[in-house]
Amino acid sequence: MSPECAFVLDHYNDYISGELVAGEVARVEDHIKSCPNCEKFLGKASRLHGRTVGLLRTSAPQTLRNSISSLLDKA
Amino acid sequence: MDKKTKKRLTFETEVMANLDSMYRYALHLVRNTEDAGDLVQETCARSLKAADQFKQGTNARAWLFTIMRNIFFNQHRAKSRGEVPSDWTDEVESGDQRFTGSVWPQPFELFLRDMMRDDIDKAMAELSIDFRSVVMLCDVEGFSYAETAELLDIPVGTVRSRLHRARASMQSMLTQWFNKGLEANES
Numbered sequence: 001m002s003p004e005c006a007f008v009l010d011h012y013n014d015y016i017s018g019e020l021v022a023g024e025v026a027r028v029e030d031h032i033k034s035c036p037n038c039e040k041f042l043g044k045a046s047r048l049h050g051r052t053v054g055l056l057r058t059s060a061p062q063t064l065r066n067s068i069s070s071l072l073d074k075a
Numbered sequence: 076m077d078k079k080t081k082k083r084l085t086f087e088t089e090v091m092a093n094l095d096s097m098y099r100y101a102l103h104l105v106r107n108t109e110d111a112g113d114l115v116q117e118t119c120a121r122s123l124k125a126a127d128q129f130k131q132g133t134n135a136r137a138w139l140f141t142i143m144r145n146i147f148f149n150q151h152r153a154k155s156r157g158e159v160p161s162d163w164t165d166e167v168e169s170g171d172q173r174f175t176g177s178v179w180p181q182p183f184e185l186f187l188r189d190m191m192r193d194d195i196d197k198a199m200a201e202l203s204i205d206f207r208s209v210v211m212l213c214d215v216e217g218f219s220y221a222e223t224a225e226l227l228d229i230p231v232g233t234v235r236s237r238l239h240r241a242r243a244s245m246q247s248m249l250t251q252w253f254n255k256g257l258e259a260n261e262s
């Protein structure tokens with residue numbers, strides 16, 4: 001494995017989390033332009049992450065919203 | 076206009092704006108909707124009493140989450156007489172290794188499309204609370220590693236490694252279930 005592929009593998013989670021500094025982001029993004037394997041890998045990881053997070057984003061039930069609202073009003 | 080101060084109104088706006096986040100976080104801590112509702116109520120009541128300590132312009136959500144965590148762990152401690160279940164941490168190590176080294180499920184598009192809320196909930200339930208916490212805070216609520224570390228009172232490196240391992244575990248579980256589903260359909 002090339003050092004650049006290894007870098008992507010080591011850092012793709014941080015890339016997805018937005019935790020890389022600008023230079024590291026550029027390093028990942030430059031590499032995937034020329035490496036279809038890493039591009040595919042990162043694409044799948046990002047999409048799985050997006051889907052998972054989307055499914056986990058529940059809203060509070062309206063009944064709870066109402067009771068908190070009245071709790072604040074009364075206080 | 077009643078006597079509510081501007082500061083108090085700001086505080087109330089913050090609480091209402093963060094209600095979905097609080098509910099999600101409560102749900103991950105207590106694992107059922109009824110107790111989650113109670114925990115949110117208690118957190119709001121508690122934070123209301125401490126509203127004077129809230130500094131405008133600081134991260135209200137982090138502040139509310141900290142209050143919620145304290146309530147949860149105090150209640151939990153009261154219930155279990157000071158014992159934190161030891162398997163929480165032990166399970167993490169062994170449980171996590173079970174799920175490493177996975178490959179992407181095929182066909183990937185079908186995998187994503189068929190993934191259900193129930194699958195994700197089931198996978199989350201398999202994670203220890205330490206791992207679920209970082210997924211909820213970093214991935215769902217969008218806190219940075221550093222913010223999450225402060226909230227959970229653990230090192231940033233621990234947040235990072237837990238998050239990575241939690242994601243890998245979930246991916247692996249989801250893949251296994253998806254593959255089982257495919258096999259079941261074929262036979």
Ligand SMILES: [Zn+2]
Pocket residue numbers: 004005006008031035037038039
């Ligand atoms: Zn590569």
